[in-house]
Amino acid sequence: FIAKSGIVRDAPPSEDKECLICNEPIEPGNSVSLPCNHKFCFDCFVRHISIKFLEGKAQFGINCPQANCTAKIYPSKVREVFLITGVTDFSKGGRVIPGEVAVEQFTRLIQEDFIRSKKGSMCYCPHPTCNYVAIRKDLLRKDVRCLCGNTFCFQCGHELHVPATCEMMEDWDKLNNSQSLDDIWIEANTKPCPRCNAPIEKTKGCLRMVCRCSYIFCWDCKKDWKKTHDENRHFFCTTPENQRPSLLESMKAKDFIEYKNLYSSRLDDHKKLVAQARKQLAEIHQKIDAYKQCNKCDDMTAEFIRDCAATLVKCREFLLNSIILGFFSKTSKAKEFFDYQQKELQMSIEELSKLMELPAAQIERMEMMHISTISIQHLEKLIKHFSEDGLERLQESEQPKQLENEITIQWK
Ligand SMILES: [Zn+2]
Ligand SMILES: [Zn+2]
Ligand SMILES: [Zn+2]
Ligand SMILES: [Zn+2]
Ligand SMILES: [Zn+2]
Ligand SMILES: [Zn+2]
Helix, strand or coil: ECCCCCCCCCCCCCCCEEEECCCEEEECCCCEECCCCCEEEHHHHHHHHHHHHCCCCCCCCCCCCCCCCCCCCCCCHHHHHHHCCCCEEEECCCEEEEEHHHHHHHHHHHHHHHHHHHCEEEEECCCCCCCCCCCCCCCCCCEEEECCCCCCCCCCCCCCCCCHHHHHHHHHHHHCCCCCCHHHHHHHHHCCCCCCCCCCCCCCCCEEEEECCCCCECCCCCCEHHHHHCCCCCCCCCEEEEHHHHHHHHHHHHHHHHHHHHHHHHHHHHHHHHHHHHHHCCHHHHHHHHHHHHHHCCCCHHCCHHHHHHHHHHHHHHHHHHHHHHHHHCEEEHHHHHHHHHHHHHHHHHHHHHHHHHHHHHHHHHHHHHHHHHHHHHHHHHHHHHHHHHHHHHHEEEEEEEEEECCCCCCC
């Protein structure tokens, strides 16, 4: 899925003694040679990439200055040079863009292109220090695990989030970062006084609200308390329930907040598991060394332990993101199938996780590899199912009838 871009970094030094731009002899130590074997003086090179950058033509990568040469200059090379020199704009009287600013703008140019080309089949890894290019072979899939160790979504450029969609991630972030939950809570717990409009917060169970304007009303039906309600029964509303719209509203809001909090705490639990799995993978060489000593085997034989640790990370990440999918998905046949597959995955990685905890001497190579393979198979099945195609199927098959406890409140 990932291939290194067609540029080779450590090409043999070129033989040219003259700069291909200004034709002057190149001073040693003041030159730039590109992997395509073309060589330039440093100043000419800087001028070339600066002009391309200022023209806004850097987003597809800057070409080698030599006419007819189609080789691209590494983005990291451009950044490296800009950081030293900054960018001088001669068309604007030599205005200088400081190095760090230029690097940031250059990175953004590349990333904007990344977003624009989301329907394309190639893109740079969006991580600033990475040179890899992702090639999309399966157009239905947008999950990328770069060789640099980072993951990203082909479509939105954020960290990998399959099986949740880009839109779900955006909605979830909005829900967490914005005021919306606060608003829902405030709406559920304060009401404007029917006479003077001052916001009044509900306290405990008492329905008899006394405003500072001295108006007394019922929290549930908003009617004048003295005229319609009993002075001795502060918890009792005389209006029939189905004629109290505010009560239904606040119940819905309360339900929604509880529903959201339930998913948030599930998410927090899973985040811990992901962090654990990543830590385990980062420190896996210790376990590999211990295994090699116990079994007197070579690196190749012990490498399966790293593969298994990587499997665990991938599966844990998937399960984490599937919580967000669950939050936004309604009950349907396709959802039931997904839940079933997900449970299977969950079971096999719990087993794998247990095996990973064992001391090196007790590790059974075949058993661990077997469980890891099964986990990956479940994972692949789920990812395939949740390619765009599968997601459409899921939405189509949603039952139109409303469920008893379905949450219908809008938070946007
Ligand atoms: Zn030159
Ligand atoms: Zn060239
Ligand atoms: Zn990368
Ligand atoms: Zn995305
Ligand atoms: Zn009032
Ligand atoms: Zn009432």
